[in-house]
Amino acid sequence: MDKLIIAIVILTAIGLLCAVLLVIAGKVMAVPVDETFEKVRACLPGANCGACGFAGCDGYADALSKGKTKDCALCVPGASKVAGEVAEVMGLEAGNVEKKVAFITCRGTCENTSDKFVYDGISSCSAAELFYAGPGQCTFGCMGFGDCAAVCDQGAICIENGMAHINPALCIGCGKCAKACPNKLIDIIPANVPVYVTCGNREKGAMTRKRCKVGCIGCKKCEKVCESGAITVDNNLAKIDYSKCTGCGKCAENCPSGCILVRK
Amino acid sequence: MENKKLSILLKGIIKENPVLVLVLGTCPTLAVTTNMISAFSMGISAMIVLVCSNMAISALRKVIPDKVRIPCFIVIIAAFVTLVQMLLQAYLPNIYDMLGVYLALIVVNCIILGRAEMFASKNGVIDSALDGVGMGLGFTAALMAMALIREVIGNGSIAGIAIPGLENFKISLLMMSPGGFLTFGILMAIMAKVTGKEKKLDCGSCPAASMCGKTGEECKGGAADV
Amino acid sequence: MFKQMVIILMTSVLVNNYVLNKFLGICPFLGVSKKLKQAAGMSVAVIFVQVMATAATWPIYTFLLVPNNLKYLETIVFILVIAALVQFVEMALKKFIPSLYKSLGVYLPLITTNCAVLGVCLNNISDGYGFAESLVSALGCGLGFMLAMVLFAGVRGRMESSDVPKAFRGLPITLIAASIVSLSFYGFRGIIDNLFK
Amino acid sequence: MKTGIKSIVVLSIICLVSSALLGGVNILTAPVIEKTTKERSEAACFEVMPEGQAFSEIPVDSNLPKGVSAIYKEKNGTGYVIKITTKGYDSDLVIMCGISRNGTVTGTKILSSNETPSIGGQCAKESYSSQYKGKTEALDGIDVISGATLTSKGYYGAVKTAFEAYKILLKQPGEGGTK
Numbered sequence: 001m002d003k004l005i006i007a008i009v010i011l012t013a014i015g016l017l018c019a020v021l022l023v024i025a026g027k028v029m030a031v032p033v034d035e036t037f038e039k040v041r042a043c044l045p046g047a048n049c050g051a052c053g054f055a056g057c058d059g060y061a062d063a064l065s066k067g068k069t070k071d072c073a074l075c076v077p078g079a080s081k082v083a084g085e086v087a088e089v090m091g092l093e094a095g096n097v098e099k100k101v102a103f104i105t106c107r108g109t110c111e112n113t114s115d116k117f118v119y120d121g122i123s124s125c126s127a128a129e130l131f132y133a134g135p136g137q138c139t140f141g142c143m144g145f146g147d148c149a150a151v152c153d154q155g156a157i158c159i160e161n162g163m164a165h166i167n168p169a170l171c172i173g174c175g176k177c178a179k180a181c182p183n184k185l186i187d188i189i190p191a192n193v194p195v196y197v198t199c200g201n202r203e204k205g206a207m208t209r210k211r212c213k214v215g216c217i218g219c220k221k222c223e224k225v226c227e228s229g230a231i232t233v234d235n236n237l238a239k240i241d242y243s244k245c246t247g248c249g250k251c252a253e254n255c256p257s258g259c260i261l262v263r264k
Numbered sequence: 265m266e267n268k269k270l271s272i273l274l275k276g277i278i279k280e281n282p283v284l285v286l287v288l289g290t291c292p293t294l295a296v297t298t299n300m301i302s303a304f305s306m307g308i309s310a311m312i313v314l315v316c317s318n319m320a321i322s323a324l325r326k327v328i329p330d331k332v333r334i335p336c337f338i339v340i341i342a343a344f345v346t347l348v349q350m351l352l353q354a355y356l357p358n359i360y361d362m363l364g365v366y367l368a369l370i371v372v373n374c375i376i377l378g379r380a381e382m383f384a385s386k387n388g389v390i391d392s393a394l395d396g397v398g399m400g401l402g403f404t405a406a407l408m409a410m411a412l413i414r415e416v417i418g419n420g421s422i423a424g425i426a427i428p429g430l431e432n433f434k435i436s437l438l439m440m441s442p443g444g445f446l447t448f449g450i451l452m453a454i455m456a457k458v459t460g461k462e463k464k465l466d467c468g469s470c471p472a473a474s475m476c477g478k479t480g481e482e483c484k485g486g487a488a489d490v
Numbered sequence: 491m492f493k494q495m496v497i498i499l500m501t502s503v504l505v506n507n508y509v510l511n512k513f514l515g516i517c518p519f520l521g522v523s524k525k526l527k528q529a530a531g532m533s534v535a536v537i538f539v540q541v542m543a544t545a546a547t548w549p550i551y552t553f554l555l556v557p558n559n560l561k562y563l564e565t566i567v568f569i570l571v572i573a574a575l576v577q578f579v580e581m582a583l584k585k586f587i588p589s590l591y592k593s594l595g596v597y598l599p600l601i602t603t604n605c606a607v608l609g610v611c612l613n614n615i616s617d618g619y620g621f622a623e624s625l626v627s628a629l630g631c632g633l634g635f636m637l638a639m640v641l642f643a644g645v646r647g648r649m650e651s652s653d654v655p656k657a658f659r660g661l662p663i664t665l666i667a668a669s670i671v672s673l674s675f676y677g678f679r680g681i682i683d684n685l686f687k
Numbered sequence: 688m689k690t691g692i693k694s695i696v697v698l699s700i701i702c703l704v705s706s707a708l709l710g711g712v713n714i715l716t717a718p719v720i721e722k723t724t725k726e727r728s729e730a731a732c733f734e735v736m737p738e739g740q741a742f743s744e745i746p747v748d749s750n751l752p753k754g755v756s757a758i759y760k761e762k763n764g765t766g767y768v769i770k771i772t773t774k775g776y777d778s779d780l781v782i783m784c785g786i787s788r789n790g791t792v793t794g795t796k797i798l799s800s801n802e803t804p805s806i807g808g809q810c811a812k813e814s815y816s817s818q819y820k821g822k823t824e825a826l827d828g829i830d831v832i833s834g835a836t837l838t839s840k841g842y843y844g845a846v847k848t849a850f851e852a853y854k855i856l857l858k859q860p861g862e863g864g865t866k
Contacts, residue, residue: 003558003559003710003714004707005710006558007558007706008706010558010560010563011563011702011703011705011706011709014567014571015701015702016695016702018573019335019695019697019699020695021578022331022335022577023691023694025578025582026331026581028585029582029584029585029586055528055532055600110653123647123651146647149650160650160659161653287520287661290516291516291517294513294516295512324701327697329690329694329697331691331694334599335570335574335577336697336701339570339698339701340705342566343705346565347708349565350709350713351712351716353716353720353723354716354719354723357723357724357727368565368608368612369605369609369612372602377602378603440676441511441512441513442669442670444669445666445668449658449661449663449664449665449666449668449669450666452661452665453657454657456660457657562709563706566705
């Protein structure tokens with residue numbers, strides 16, 4: 001019987017000790033914490049599984065409350081229920097001011113283009129650029145070594161399928177990636193623009209056709225068909241002047257290589 | 265009301281399978297699945313602990329102050345684990361030996377504390393119990409699937425009984441630790457394929473994502489598929 | 491005596507690596523090893539907590555539990571102490587060294603549910619190590635964890651720019667990469683025995 | 688302050704209740720655990736030393752080599768069964784080794800080892816452990832399984848330590864000494 005009592009005494013003593021320690025520590029080391037953090041943290045499941053890419057739910061709640069990220073749907077275990085709650089607590093759904101977003105003027109994924117040699121040097125775009133303008137067939141294209149992703153602290157850029165992709169929900173349009181890209185492929189343009197050119201190749205049409213399936217071959221069809229004269233082709237590459245563009249989408253329709261895309 | 269209860273139960277098995285979808289509790293999944301018996305016994309003991317702790321925690325959820333939330337949850341879970349440990353050691357010693365240190369590690373198994381925090385601390389006792397059963401079954405099913413693959417291919421036997429034909433076709437790699445990762449990865453891929461949740465060309469990987477307004481929902485026929 | 495310590499350290503870092511061979515601490519290993527900075531931060535926090543936890547749990551076990559033969563209470567006492575310790579360290583860091591808390595403390599709540607911490611404490615007891623030996627083994631296990639995390643963050647970085655079949659994108663390909671890394675760790679087995687022959 | 692006291696009270700009560708629960712269950716299960724572990728080691732002893740009748744466990748004192756984890760003395764002195772835990776290939780290897788009065792091995796058996804089953808596992812097979820039977824301390828003519836060198840070396844080393852322990856046991860005053 002006494003074995004039982006000893007067991008109870010010891011465990012309760014340790015429990016008591018820990019509780020007292022925590023409570024005193026809580027008092028002595030109280031640090032003011034802003035309440036949005038508490039509110040957001042309350043809706044998060046608290047599984048601390050790190051699936052959202054942040055370090056546990058506290059990390060994610062902290063990033064959200066400090067505005068480091070706007071994306072409320074990062075919590076995988078919580079799924080849509082939590083995303084809704086967080087968005088409502090953060091009041092993110094409300095429309096925000098005209099947003100500027102970074103955009104990669106290239107679609108050189110593994111399907112559309114290929115490499116001219118296997119590059120196994122330092123895996124950074126600016127380094128690869130020095131070596132015969134990079135491994136890609138199209139020397140103007142995106143090499144996918146992630147210099148932009150490394151510099152983006154919103155985590156909005158991910159390298160997939162050999163190319164960089166920017167997630168507009170995360171992008172706050174700070175422009176750091178545009179500076180980091182050696183091929184200057186990233187433009188910072190208004191978020192709600194309907195039409196855009198996804199190519200940066202200024203070579204002759206025939207050369208571009210050989211390098212990439214969806215490259216701009218400088219055929220000037222878009223220029224002829226555009227009433228508002230928003231799109232001009234200089235140096236074999238179509239350029240859109242967003243102030244004049246009415247978003248009619250005619251240029252995209254008769255672009256033979258399909259490199260002008262219209263957002264529906 | 266009825267299908268809500270059923271949905272909690274079924275959710276745990278496929279839709280939110282703790283191992284393959286929520287990716288919680290991966291430590292025992294890789295470690296104990298070298299044979300069917302230990303996988304089954306680990307799954308069942310984890311389920312028992314999960315159900316009991318879920319019920320206890322959801323019963324006490326209003327009483328436990330936030331300051332000592334995690335220590336209280338963990339003490340409750342540890343109590344149930346030690347209980348199961350003692351009973352197994354007394355009545356099923358060879359299973360106890362087979363599970364070894366991983367039985368004690370059910371305490372820090374991410375599923376149990378995860379479900380305690382995610383579900384039990386916010387819902388009623390019966391719902392938590394159901395959720396515990398659902399998650400437990402999902403966990404056991406995933407473990408059994410892993411154990412089946414690893415044991416049949418790796419050791420040419422099921423639950424210790426050798427399969428006559430496979431004597432010299434054993435790939436013993438699967439029984440070793442790299443095999444655990446490999447089988448788990450392949451199982452995850454199959455699961456992603458089956459539930460169609462594989463990382464479709466969602467907006468993150470679509471080159472024109474930055475322009476397309478439809479971020480978040482599925483982009484059908486968007487720029488990426490053009 | 492010193493040689494014994496080095497053997498323990500080397501075996502727990504290279505041969506019986508807690509993540510790649512003993513499968514302890516896989517949840518954070520898969521979850522937080524996306525970026526190198528996060529992986530390094532997490533591993534430093536894990537080493538710190540593991541050594542502190544061993545320093546706290548080993549004396550409790552030997553001087554408190556063994557004399558009154560309460561060996562069965564070992565799990566519950568250990569995890570209670572670890573949980574309290576982690577929460578205390580988190581508060582202390584947040585108060586006294588906010589900069590360190592910014593980079594390191596954020597991982598601390600993740601560590602309470604980390605199997606490696608409790609795993610180390612339990613294994614030290616079952617291996618029958620002395621106090622100094624268990625501290626060294628805890629350090630070794632933490633370093634092994636860091637080695638695996640940092641190594642794996644690099645592997646994942648390279649995988650980002652590779653063309654992966656659709657069903658394998660995300661976690662499955664990471665797991666297959668982990669199995670290859672774990673296989674490569676098998677190479678270290680012979681080293682320890684011949685090194686200290 | 689109120690929540691402070693409340694948290695202390697709640698955590699202590701939870702600890703109290705769980706320790707009471709565990710203590711109670713332990714009192715119920717402790718004898719059963721005693722019995723099963725004793726039976727299992729007894730069975731292992733018989734397997735290793737078939738001709739022994741009954742075994743009693745004698746404490747392991749410090750001067751014995753480090754690997755020894757338990758010693759069972761056969762009642763009417765036909766020999767000792769020594770339990771050795773060594774560092775096998777993957778993790779520790781637990782071996783029972785019976786040594787008879789005249790210093791020859793009566794049998795060896797692997798108690799637990801999570802070795803790689805196909806390579807390390809061969810040591811557990813009868814063919815490997817039977818070659819140790821009847822060997823004297825010199826352990827000549829023991830071949831090491833190719834490929835499983837580390838495990839069979841571990842096995843070999845364990846039997847060696849068993850002999851060392853055996854010699855020290857014989858020198859103890861309570862022992863009649865070998866003929």
